[in-house]
Amino acid sequence: MKREEVIRLFPERIRKILQQADWNPQGLQEIRLRAGKPLILWQDGQEYFVAEQGFLTRHREQAYIVSQEEIRRTMETVGTYSLYAYEEELKQGFLTIQGGHRVGVAGKAIMEEQKVKGLSQISCINIRFAHQITGCADMVxxxxxxxxxxxxxxxxxxxxxxxxxxxxxxxxxxxxxxxxxxxxxxxxxxxxxxxxxxxxxxxxxxxxxxxxxxxxxxxxxxxxxxxxxxxxxxxxxxxxxxxxxxxxxxxxxxxxxxxxxxxxxxxxxxxxxxxxxxxxxxxxxxxxxxxxxxxxxxxxxxxxxxxxxxxxxxxxxxxxxx
CATH class of the missing domain: 3.40.50.300 (P-loop containing nucleotide triphosphate hydrolases)
Known part of the structure; x- marks a missing residue:
């Protein structure tokens, strides 16, 4: 996985922040966006807030705050990579995009006959990045x-x-x-x-x-x-x-x-x-x-x-x- 593959998923402002930030694609596990909440990145099993200046921090007051508009624009971007099954996959609460990465979403569920028909007003996004560890089963x-x-x-x-x-x-x-x-x-x-x-x-x-x-x-x-x-x-x-x-x-x-x-x-x-x-x-x-x-x-x-x-x-x- 390359840095550019990750960065291109986000709207312009978050893209610029991530371009400056010191993170390792091999250790990257998740990036979480919540409307009105801090931008969070998980790397090597550790949680970090991402500052607007592009550095990773443990101090939430330094974190960049994600807007609802950025949530919407991120969904527009990831949706283009999975348009063929966008609505069908969203019923399950996630999309799988090129590279095998999984975009989990939360928001308002649309119900029909006690089943989830879809999701609207998406306010939370969790992008989990796929990492294959070839050979990890050797010992078993x-x-x-x-x-x-x-x-x-x-x-x-x-x-x-x-x-x-x-x-x-x-x-x-x-x-x-x-x-x-x-x-x-x-x-x-x-x-x-x-x-x-x-x-x-x-x-x-x-x-x-x-x-x-x-x-x-x-x-x-x-x-x-x-x-x-x-x-x-x-x-x-x-x-x-x-x-x-x-x-x-x-x-x-x-x-x-x-x-x-x-x-x-x-x-x-x-x-x-x-x-x-x-x-x-x-x-x-x-x-x-x-x-x-x-x-x-x-x-x-x-x-x-x-x-x-x-x-x-x-x-x-x-x-x-x-």
Whole structure:
């Protein structure tokens, strides 16, 4: 990602501020705009206010205040990168733009038959910048494959610890294959455009040469659609949890398809207490559990533990034997 790619998303005044500011595209995570509130930038896990003079600061009184007009003009700009699906994607509260970056919005919801039809009077924008960490799944690959076959795998992680990033790289490697492992056909249900980061239907992230991405589709419907139409050997989904997801997972397993999934949580014990997942765990559906955890505030999580289906610890960070 280049600085110019970021700066061009904003109206003239904010563009000039960001041109002067000392920020690193590789470490940039989010830029948040709220009408009448400070311009905020997240970089390397830290929050900064952006001053009108172009410097980053911790003092809110020095921050540039975003106007409602600048919110409107920013939406006009990002909308041109996604006009083909502007209204449809806004129903979900975000747009995905070129580069796989995600523009989240908040404002007044337009309701119809108890469903969100669209958003108007947008007053808050959160641009989350996509970063692919190629190779981040290297250390877990030996644990999620056994005798040349892939294991059903569940990644357990608190929010913001990198579970989607890890899942994406697992998909890439399993799809491409390597010398001792033939590549698998992978179907990705990308409900919030976070795995593939698709723009105009084309994944902007590298998800492998044998991967098919179903973008902006609910996980439950998407899994069934892929099974019927794309004959995947593996299905990958992010953040499972509701009843429909579990039913679709059971259909996936009955089809002989392997499953890669993530769920919010901090431990296996916590996941066992979730009624919908408890039965899957008792039946040893998942053959591997990967636990991610943050060590300190602002840090992306790291793999802490890996367990098999019976709860035997296969890996524990900083220890070679459990």
């Amino acid at each position: 690959i030996p644990y999620v494959t056994e005798e040349g076959k892939l294991c059903h795998t569940l990644i357990i992680s608190p929010p913001g610890c990198g579970k989607t990033t890890l899942l994406r790289d697992l998909v890439r490697q399993i799809s491409d294959g390597w010398e001792t492992f033939p590549g698998y056909t992978v179907g990705v249900v990308d409900e919030r455009s976070e795995i593939g980061g698709s723009y105009q239907g084309i994944p902007q992230n590298d998800v492998g040469i044998r991967t098919d991405v179903l973008d902006c589709c609910s996980k439950a419907e998407g899994m069934v659609m892929l099974l019927r139409s794309m004959a995947p050997q593996v299905i990958a989904v992010d953040e499972i949890g509701n009843y429909e997801d579990i039913r679709a997972i059971e259909m996936t397993l009955n089809s002989g398809c392997k499953l890669l999934a993530t769920v919010h949580g901090s431990s296996i014990d916590e996941i066992r207490k979730k009624p919908l997942l408890e039965r899957l765990m008792k039946e040893h559906v998942f053959e591997r559990y990967i636990i991610l955890q943050k060590e300190t505030a602002g840090q992306i999580g790291k793999v802490q533990e890996i367990y098999d289906e019976r709860g035997t610890c296969l890996y524990q960070r900083q220890r070679s034997v459990c």
